[in-house]
Amino acid sequence: MTLPERNPLPPVGGRLGAQFGFLIEIDRLKTVLRQSPLAAAERRENDAEHSWHLAMMVAVLAEYSDEPIDVGHTIQLVSVHDLVEIYAGDTPLYDDEGRESQEEREKAAAAKLFGLLPDDQARRFRALWDEFEARETAEARFAKAMDRLQPLLLNWMAEGGTWRTPGVTADTVRARKSVIGGASAELWAAAQEIIAEGERRGWVAPGT
Amino acid sequence: MTLPERNPLPPVGGRLGAQFGFLIEIDRLKTVLRQSPLAAAERRENDAEHSWHLAMMVAVLAEYSDEPIDVGHTIQLVSVHDLVEIYAGDTPLYDDEGRESQEEREKAAAAKLFGLLPDDQARRFRALWDEFEARETAEARFAKAMDRLQPLLLNWMAEGGTWRTPGVTADTVRARKSVIGGASAELWAAAQEIIAEGERRGWVAPGT
DSSP states (O other): OOHHHHSOOTTOOHHHHHHHHHHHHGGGGGGOEEEEEOSSSSSEEEHHHHHHHHHHHHHHHGGGOSSOOOHHHHHHHHHHTTTTHHHHOOOOTTOHHHHHHHHHHHHHHHHHHHTTSOHHHHHHHHHHHHHHHHTOSHHHHHHHHHHHHHHHHHHHHTTTGGGGSTTOBHHHHHHHHGGGGGTOHHHHHHHHHHHHHHHHTTSSBOOO | OOHHHHSOOTTOOHHHHHHHHHHHHGGGGGGOEEEEEOSSSSSEEEHHHHHHHHHHHHHHHGGGOSSOOOHHHHHHHHHHTTTTHHHHOOOOTTOHHHHHHHHHHHHHHHHHHHTTSOHHHHHHHHHHHHHHHHTOSHHHHHHHHHHHHHHHHHHHHTTTGGGGSTTOBHHHHHHHHGGGGGTOHHHHHHHHHHHHHHHHTTSSBOOO
């Protein structure tokens, strides 16, 4: 049962009623936990907080994009990019098994969630999510880079965080984070410096 | 002490270092609690989750604005609008005493927080916050309307929520929510229907 089905808004129907229903259902994103530890508190981050943080990163760091980007559109991509996890759950970056079934689970989730919206908007939001995943536009490449760069900052603040996942080395981290280089040479250089310093401090297992 | 001072990022200095520092410090927004109860869990909402939810509301409901708005710019306004609460704290909508000192506290917070950024960006983010507060642009009016409409949906889901604050009646709620009407006649009509139905169900004390 969706949240709006639990306590329907009887005074509002039609198109606006469907939109309110979607906006209530996505409250669930605030309960999807990620692996990343917060810098500001002793708990893990949730997807809604993470999505907001990415929006701020886009607004502050857009100048480093190797290609010109539309900031407002890029912020829409990051706001929407994790919505499917409401039904599909978060798949940790270093969970290879989970990542195999991820695409199928997320596509089913997208159909269910965006299907709560009026048809034209269901198509528009699905297109935003597809754009993010495909990384064929400059905006999507930058959005994805922020999605990889943000946990790096949180891991730094936690003196390791998910870098300490068993089996993960500095090489694994570099491989997973290399998509940052597809959007910004300067941010990728900075990310590599941070990983290398984490390696020197023993916050991530040494690479080969 | 700011968060980045606690664990400085030695490999990154200069302009990018300052920007990373700001982006780490604003992690604190995830720890600023609001009065609103979540629809999806038994706890209160925090400012970061709230800001993301407003971004989604802008993306879904922009078509109801009485004036044309730039969606991307409006999303930037809502992403930034509560940042000052990192140092000034959340001032509940129905706390008249707190609201008297709110402006002064928030201006001091803005100077401190945006001051972490390089000067040009400090000015740009301060300007976004000022624009939101002044409500002189169509984008700011719509952003503010979303800020008032979102807790209404959460209160509905909680069968009252902060509507049950002692001393608050349906008239108080209507007075505080009337700014929605400054952005969208259709959304204000829907909001009034929701408040009236809440009143009929006894979720808010009756107005006169």
